[in-house]
Amino acid sequence: MKVTVDESTCTGCQLCADLAPDVFELNDDMISVVKVDTVPEGEEDQVREAADQCPVSCIEVKD
Secondary structure, eight states: OEEEEOTTTOOOOOHHHHHOTTTEEEOTTSOEEEOOSSOOTTOHHHHHHHHHHOTTOOEEEEO
């Protein structure tokens, strides 16, 4: 599974980083970035939840 964040849309709410800290982090500009090339096994549900809960729908998950 791969995941991307549209940095131009992200508002830096930190929800994704709270839900999946092994996958997402906020950069110095308080914008979410993906820390990994491929979502680690066992983190898929948290990443999907982050995408579903994102208030601006800037997270895209590709299976």
